[in-house]
Amino acid sequence: MNSAFLAAENLVKTYTSRRGPFSTATAVRAVDRVSLSLARATTLGIVGESGSGKSTTGRLVLGLEQPTEGTVSFDGNRMPQEKTNEWRGLRARMQLVYQDPLAALDRRLTVGVQIGEPLQIHAMGSAEERKARVAELMKAVGLRADQAERYPHELSGGQRQRVVIARAIACNPELLVCDEAVSALDVSIQAQVVNLLRDLQEERGIAMIFISHDLKVVRNISDRVAVMYLGRIVEEASSDEIFRRPLHPYTQALVSSVPVAGTALKQRIILQGEPPNPAARPTGCAFHPRCRHAIARCRSETPELLSIETGRSVACHLMGSAPITEASGRTM
Numbered sequence: 060m061n062s063a064f065l066a067a068e069n070l071v072k073t074y075t076s077r078r079g080p081f082s083t084a085t086a087v088r089a090v091d092r093v094s095l096s097l098a099r100a101t102t103l104g105i106v107g108e109s110g111s112g113k114s115t116t117g118r119l120v121l122g123l124e125q126p127t128e129g130t131v132s133f134d135g136n137r138m139p140q141e142k143t144n145e146w147r148g149l150r151a152r153m154q155l156v157y158q159d160p161l162a163a164l165d166r167r168l169t170v171g172v173q174i175g176e177p178l179q180i181h182a183m184g185s186a187e188e189r190k191a192r193v194a195e196l197m198k199a200v201g202l203r204a205d206q207a208e209r210y211p212h213e214l215s216g217g218q219r220q221r222v223v224i225a226r227a228i229a230c231n232p233e234l235l236v237c238d239e240a241v242s243a244l245d246v247s248i249q250a251q252v253v254n255l256l257r258d259l260q261e262e263r264g265i266a267m268i269f270i271s272h273d274l275k276v277v278r279n280i281s282d283r284v285a286v287m288y289l290g291r292i293v294e295e296a297s298s299d300e301i302f303r304r305p306l307h308p309y310t311q312a313l314v315s316s317v318p319v320a321g322t323a324l325k326q327r328i329i330l331q332g333e334p335p336n337p338a339a340r341p342t343g344c345a346f347h348p349r350c351r352h353a354i355a356r357c358r359s360e361t362p363e364l365l366s367i368e369t370g371r372s373v374a375c376h377l378m379g380s381a382p383i384t385e386a387s388g389r390t391m
Contacts, residue, residue, distance in 0.1 A: 063096035063132075064266055065234060067120050070094070070129035072112075076338055087338045089115045090126075091290035094364075099233070100264040104281030104298065106274055106313065108334050112290040113270045117236040120268065121153055122146060133234070151181045151230035158239035160219035164211040170222045171197075171207025177229040196225040200255060217248035221255070228259060236268045241276060249273075253280050274317045278302050286310045289334060289345040292364055296371040306373050308350045344376065352377055 072090040090112045097103050105113045118124045120131050122138045131138040133153070139145035157163035164173055171193050178189045194204050200221040211219055220240065227235060237256065241249040253276060259265060271277050277284060278298055285295040286309065294307040305314045312328040330349050335341050341348055347357040356376050364374040 064099045064134060065097040065120060066132045068094050068130050070116065070119050071127045072115050072119060072124065073127045085338045089290055089337060090119065093292055095285060097266050097268065099266050100260060101282045102267040102269055102280055104277035104284040105268060105270045105287060106272060106277050106284060107287035108272065110334055110337065111287040113287055114238050117238050117268055117270050121155055121236055122149065152232050153234040154227040154232045156223055156227050156235055156237040156240045158242060160223045161211055163223050164219060166211050169208050169210055174222060174226045174229060177226060181230055183230060196229055200225045216244055217251060220244060220252055224255065231263065232265065234266045238270045242271060242273060249276060256280065274313060286313065289337060289340065291345065291374065293374045300371060306378065307375050308352055309346050
């Protein structure tokens with residue numbers, strides 16, 4: 060993992076939560092011993108239900124939040140302390156693409172000014188060179204030059220997302236973390252933005268972490284996929300393997316819910332109940348209260364994420380036993 064372009068080892072992020080001004084503080088572990096790696100010009104998809112720790116993991120690997128435990132290495136060097144000069148210098152090399160483009164943009168400024176902001180912050184080029192760079196970026200993401208003078212509310216949702224992407228790539232970053240970057244868009248616009256991200260990756264060699272709950276989009280853009288549940292990675296493999304042959308019971312349920320054109324969802328696995336409260340994490344495997352295959356060991360012992368074959372890891376006590384292979388993956 061140390062040779063990877065981006066490497067996170069045993070990341071833990073714990074927050075303190077209070078229900079009221081006089082209540083006792085409760086520790087909430089949003090990310091629990093997460094390790095991942097990413098090579099240049101590749102995409103890692105991170106999927107899971109709301110509250111699984113996907114977005115927190117994305118912010119941790121960018122250095123936007125400091126882990127309670129664990130380390131992040133970028134291009135062979137450990138992530139510097141937040142707000143230091145070294146940390147600020149890395150902002151140009153790694154960027155976050157937000158879920159809600161309207162919230163990410165300043166409604167009082169034209170989109171051209173906002174696309175050029177990173178160039179000004181990092182003192183890249185003269186005023187004329189920055190203006191030319193903004194025009195180049197707008198063309199790269201499929202926006203017209205005259206739209207630089209418009210305000211965010213004057214653009215469509217898809218156009219605003221393109222503005223956010225243009226701003227994110229202004230300084231030629233080497234890493235993009237896309238946090239639900241297309242979830243608020245119509246399906247046709249989603250496809251356009253995903254294709255745009257793919258093209259940018261091929262042209263510029265950008266490494267990407269693509270966080271989403273939409274498995275079809277994740278499959279289309281990702282080389283590898285990590286499945287998270289209640290702060291932990293429960294399965295990681297190539298995108299093709301995850302969708303062709305999901306092994307963890309939670310992954311099987313997620314994949315079974317992905318619609319396939321011309322077929323009915325006859326084999327869909329319906330999960331009972333809601334994800335547990337992170338502040339009251341179940342003992343043993345966090346998924347066991349919703350798992351139809353759970354055994355006594357699942358209730359008492361937390362499974363480790365173990366490599367079971369080349370390029371594939373699963374955290375499940377039932378790996379290799381008959382019950383877990385009942386719900387086989389579908390060819391999609």
